[in-house]
Amino acid sequence: MAVIPVELAGREYEVRVGTGLLADVAGQARPFLRKHQVCIVADENARAHWGETIAGSLGAAGIEPRWYDVAPGEGSKSWDSLARLTDWLLAQGVERGDHVFALGGGVVGDLTGFACAILKRGCGFVQLPTTLLAQVDSSVGGKTAINTSAGKNLVGAFHQPALVLADLDTLGTLPARELRAGYAEVLKYGVLGDRPFFEWLEGHGEAVVALQPQPLEQAVATSIVAKARIVAEDERETSGARALLNLGHTFGHALEAETGFSDRLLHGEGVALGMVLAARYSARRGALSLDDARRVTRAVDAAGLPAEISALGLECDGRQLADHMLHDKKMDAGTLPFILLRAIGEAHLARDVELADVAAFLDEELKAH
Known part of the structure; x- marks a missing residue:
C-alpha cells in the first residue's frame, strides 16, 4: 500500500x-x-x-x-x-x-x-x-x-x-470506456509536469489500463503525489500553480457543453481531447514543437481515447465552441487564462490568448481532421 x-x-x-x-x-x-x-x-x-x-x-x-x-x-x-x-x-x-x-x-x-x-x-x-x-x-x-x-x-x-x-x-x-476516461487524467500529470512519467506511460500505459497490479499502483500513486504537491502549493488556486491541473479542461469543458454534458463525451474523454487541442494550439503559437504535439496525440490515441474533434460528430463551428468558454470559472477580469505547453512536462498559464484566435484554430481542427 x-x-x-x-x-x-x-x-x-x-x-x-x-x-x-x-x-x-x-x-x-x-x-x-x-x-x-x-x-x-x-x-x-x-x-x-x-x-x-x-x-x-x-x-x-x-x-x-x-x-x-x-x-x-x-x-x-x-x-x-x-x-x-x-x-x-x-x-x-x-x-x-x-x-x-x-x-x-x-x-x-x-x-x-x-x-x-x-x-x-x-x-x-x-x-x-x-x-x-x-x-x-x-x-x-x-x-x-x-x-x-x-x-x-x-x-x-x-x-x-x-x-x-x-x-x-x-x-x-469499471466498464472499459470509463477506465480509459480515467486514464486521461493519469496521462495529464505527465504532460503537464513530469516528462519522465509521460515517457514511462508511453511504454506502460497499456499495462495500466489492463489493470496489471504493479504498473497500476505506480501510475495511481505517482499521479496522486503530483496532485498532492500542487494542492499543497496552491490549495485555493490563487497563485497559478494549481491552475496547471486544468490542462485540457478549458477545451474539454467546451466540448462537454456542446455535447450536453452527456454520455456522448465522458469528462475524461473531454480532457484527453482537450490536451491534444492544447498541444496543437501551443504548437500553432510556436511555443511547442510539432514532435511533442504529435507525441501527445499518439499517447491519447493509443489509450483508445478521442484524439480528433471529428470523432464527436459535432454540428457547430469554432465560434460556438469558444463561446462555451465564456462561462469558464477561470475567467478573470473578462479574460480567460489557458493552460498551454512549452514542452511535454512543462505546462504554463497563458493570459494573452484571444478567444477569436481560439475560435479560428477550432475551425481549422473541425475541418482538417
Whole structure:
C-alpha cells in the first residue's frame, strides 16, 4: 500500500492506495467513526458492487451503515440533489464532528463534499473513490461543486476530505470506456509536469489500463503525489500553480457543453481531447514543437481515447465552441487564462490568448481532421 500525505497549512490528510481497503474500511477509517452508525452517500452502481463488503467490515466493528443512493451521471450534481442530500443528512442527525463517507466516482465525491462543506457550516467527510478518474483527480484536493444551467462546477466550495481510500480492487468493476476516461487524467500529470512519467506511460500505459497490479499502483500513486504537491502549493488556486491541473479542461469543458454534458463525451474523454487541442494550439503559437504535439496525440490515441474533434460528430463551428468558454470559472477580469505547453512536462498559464484566435484554430481542427 502506498500512503501519500496531502500537506496543507495547519492540517494534513492521507491518501492510501492499495487493494483490500474497502474490505477493511472500519480499520482504515477508525478515527472517523465515532458513533455506532455512519452515513454513506453512494453511487448506485458502486453500492451494488461494494455495499456488502463495506457493510461487512463496519458490521464487524459494531457500526451500522446508513445509505443514501445517488443516480450515476452528472445530472445528480444539481441544486435539487444537493437539497435532498442535505435534508437527509440533517434528518440522520449528522453533527459537525461527524464524517460522511462518499462511495463512487467524482459525481458522488463532489456532491457529498459540497453538502458537507455547507452542512452546519462544515462537517467532515471521507472519500472512497471507485473510479480511476476519481482516485487520481477529483477525490484529492478539496474541490467540491454542483452544476447549474450556466455551466459545470460553477457553484461549490473548497472542502478537504479527512481521508481518501483509493482501493484498486474497485477498478476491476469499471466498464472499459470509463477506465480509459480515467486514464486521461493519469496521462495529464505527465504532460503537464513530469516528462519522465509521460515517457514511462508511453511504454506502460497499456499495462495500466489492463489493470496489471504493479504498473497500476505506480501510475495511481505517482499521479496522486503530483496532485498532492500542487494542492499543497496552491490549495485555493490563487497563485497559478494549481491552475496547471486544468490542462485540457478549458477545451474539454467546451466540448462537454456542446455535447450536453452527456454520455456522448465522458469528462475524461473531454480532457484527453482537450490536451491534444492544447498541444496543437501551443504548437500553432510556436511555443511547442510539432514532435511533442504529435507525441501527445499518439499517447491519447493509443489509450483508445478521442484524439480528433471529428470523432464527436459535432454540428457547430469554432465560434460556438469558444463561446462555451465564456462561462469558464477561470475567467478573470473578462479574460480567460489557458493552460498551454512549452514542452511535454512543462505546462504554463497563458493570459494573452484571444478567444477569436481560439475560435479560428477550432475551425481549422473541425475541418482538417
